[in-house]
Amino acid sequence: MGFGQDVIYIYICIAVLVLILVLILTGRIHQKKAAERMEELKKDIDELSSNSLEYKYNKASAFSKSNTDIMDKVNEITPQYKKCFEGIEACKKEQADTEAQLKHGKYKKNMEAMDHLEVSVQETDERIRLVGKTLDRILEKETKTREFANALKERFRNVKTVYTDNRMSFYTSKIYFDSRLQEIENDFSGFEEWMNASEFDKAREEGEKIAHEVDILSSQIAACPGLYEKAKAIIPQAMTEVMEHVEESEADGINFDYINVENRLNENKEALDLAIKKLDAGSIAAANDDLNEIADEVLKLQDEIAKEQNAVKEINEGFSSDIETIKETETELQEIKTLYAGIKDRFGLEDWSQRFTLSDEQIVDLKEAADLINNQLKKKDLPRVDIINYYHEFHEDTQGFRQQIQEMKQRLVGASSDEERAKKQLVKLELILNEVRLNAATHQLPNVSSQFEKDIKQGERLIQRVQVVLSHSPLDVKSLNADLQDAIDFVYKLYNNAKNLIGVAVMVENAIVFGNRFRSSYPSMDSDLTRAELCFQNGEYTRALKIAIQAIENVHPGVYEKLIARKDPAVMNQD
Numbered sequence: 001m002g003f004g005q006d007v008i009y010i011y012i013c014i015a016v017l018v019l020i021l022v023l024i025l026t027g028r029i030h031q032k033k034a035a036e037r038m039e040e041l042k043k044d045i046d047e048l049s050s051n052s053l054e055y056k057y058n059k060a061s062a063f064s065k066s067n068t069d070i071m072d073k074v075n076e077i078t079p080q081y082k083k084c085f086e087g088i089e090a091c092k093k094e095q096a097d098t099e100a101q102l103k104h105g106k107y108k109k110n111m112e113a114m115d116h117l118e119v120s121v122q123e124t125d126e127r128i129r130l131v132g133k134t135l136d137r138i139l140e141k142e143t144k145t146r147e148f149a150n151a152l153k154e155r156f157r158n159v160k161t162v163y164t165d166n167r168m169s170f171y172t173s174k175i176y177f178d179s180r181l182q183e184i185e186n187d188f189s190g191f192e193e194w195m196n197a198s199e200f201d202k203a204r205e206e207g208e209k210i211a212h213e214v215d216i217l218s219s220q221i222a223a224c225p226g227l228y229e230k231a232k233a234i235i236p237q238a239m240t241e242v243m244e245h246v247e248e249s250e251a252d253g254i255n256f257d258y259i260n261v262e263n264r265l266n267e268n269k270e271a272l273d274l275a276i277k278k279l280d281a282g283s284i285a286a287a288n289d290d291l292n293e294i295a296d297e298v299l300k301l302q303d304e305i306a307k308e309q310n311a312v313k314e315i316n317e318g319f320s321s322d323i324e325t326i327k328e329t330e331t332e333l334q335e336i337k338t339l340y341a342g343i344k345d346r347f348g349l350e351d352w353s354q355r356f357t358l359s360d361e362q363i364v365d366l367k368e369a370a371d372l373i374n375n376q377l378k379k380k381d382l383p384r385v386d387i388i389n390y391y392h393e394f395h396e397d398t399q400g401f402r403q404q405i406q407e408m409k410q411r412l413v414g415a416s417s418d419e420e421r422a423k424k425q426l427v428k429l430e431l432i433l434n435e436v437r438l439n440a441a442t443h444q445l446p447n448v449s450s451q452f453e454k455d456i457k458q459g460e461r462l463i464q465r466v467q468v469v470l471s472h473s474p475l476d477v478k479s480l481n482a483d484l485q486d487a488i489d490f491v492y493k494l495y496n497n498a499k500n501l502i503g504v505a506v507m508v509e510n511a512i513v514f515g516n517r518f519r520s521s522y523p524s525m526d527s528d529l530t531r532a533e534l535c536f537q538n539g540e541y542t543r544a545l546k547i548a549i550q551a552i553e554n555v556h557p558g559v560y561e562k563l564i565a566r567k568d569p570a571v572m573n574q575d
Contacts, residue, residue: 191207426484459494511552
């Protein structure tokens with residue numbers, strides 16, 4: 001029993017020791033956890049203390065002295081601003097009290113104190129955020145004005161850099177631009193004074209003026225080098241080219257006195273000098289207007305010279321040709337009159353006497369117009385551009401009249417050509433009929449010669465019908481062409497049919513002749529050739545040819561193909 005009690009006692013001691021150790025460890029864990037949380041809270045409180053409220057509030061207070069609208073807002077936010085710092089101090093005091101409690105090791109009370117401190121920190125942080133946001137809105141005018149100023153300064157620096165990099169291209173106007181750049185820099189100094197005095201409205205107003213001046217200066221700097229190039233190079237070169245064209249053209253006999261080129265160029269040169277002086281003085285817009293006007297005047301002068309040159313060229317190249325056209329047309333008109341007199345009755349043409357009278361009058365009118373133009377061309381002081389429109393009318397009338405005469409001629413020639421064509425065709429048709437008649441008589445094909453004779457007579461009747469139409473006067477051209485076409489269609493068709501039929505018949509005869517040598521040796525050959533001869537006598541030439549060729553192929557394969565390919569009768573003599 002004593003031993004058992006001792007064991008129980010030992011176990012109890014061990015349990016107590018374990019419990020003590022657990023309590024000690026738990027306390028330390030709680031202490032460490034509380035210390036860590038306290039450390040986080042201290043960091044949050046430090047962040048609260050490092051806010052920028054005081055800087056913003058002092059800045060807003062300073063601005064409010066010059067801006068009544070800001071002053072009202074600052075006064076309105078001041079109580080909340082003070083509460084922010086009161087809250088920070090309260091958090092710091094509460095932090096100290098909580099840290100003191102930690103030393104006593106009362107974990108539950110410590111955690112409750114830290115919970116309360118955390119709420120205080122959050123409330124103070126939210127209040128600081130809201131006050132800071134309100135101060136940012138109060139300072140927004142200064143911020144936007146400063147951002148506007150910075151962007152404007154950057155733009156001004158870019159404009160100045162462009163000018164500095166190309167300063168030699170500004171010639172004498174450098175004095176003006178140097179001065180303007182300095183004036184704008186002085187304006188920026190005035191702008192900064194208003195900013196320093198917290199007069200943001202006035203600063204903004206001054207900035208808008210500077211921005212306007214920078215816009216003007218930027219456009220002037222962008223335009224000036226190009227305007228100098230236009231004034232010193234492009235326009236003078238154009239004037240020189242104008243004078244060179246005038247001198248070259250005058251050497252070719254073209255007169256430009258009416259254009260007054262030299263005086264107009266001198267006036268433009270004087271205007272150009274004045275425009276350059278305006279550029280030098282910085283009157284860029286006015287100089288640009290003057291240069292555009294001068295350029296337009298030079299282009300106008302070039303256009304007038306070109307029109308005169310083109311008019312001279314067109315008249316010189318075309319007038320003599322038109323005169324020759326009138327002469328040729330007059331000759332053709334006389335030929336037409338002669339041709340008409342010879343064929344009017346033959347073709348039953350309408351009366352053209354009125355048409356010929358009008359044509360004669362047109363010839364006279366064209367000759368008078370040509371004389372008028374020629375007299376105007378003899379006047380050296382008369383601009384060719386004043387003649388060109390009248391010449392265009394003359395040229396169009398000349399070409400139109402020539403076309404009219406050619407159409408008259410084509411009609412007459414066409415009428416007579418139909419008759420000539422018909423006569424030539426009749427000769428060809430008669431020759432073809434003779435060839436068909438000769439081939440039919442030569443070969444004397446059974447059951448075919450009689451049909452050929454009928455067809456030949458039909459062809460002769462069609463030819464005779466065309467000859468009858470030709471014999472009548474006035475000639476009926478429409479009937480002539482219709483009957484002639486019928487005759488052509490029939491005779492050519494007859495010729496082709498006869499040629500094909502006779503060709504087949506000749507091939508049958510040749511095949512039978514070739515196969516005769518094998519009749520005694522091949523009974524089948526004798527039988528097939530007999531059948532081919534019967535078909536031939538009945539006029540079935542195609543069938544006869546097939547039978548004869550097949551009979552030959554059965555004995556000598558390929559021989560007849562060789563005969564056809566070479567068209568050589570000697571093949572027929574092959575054994």
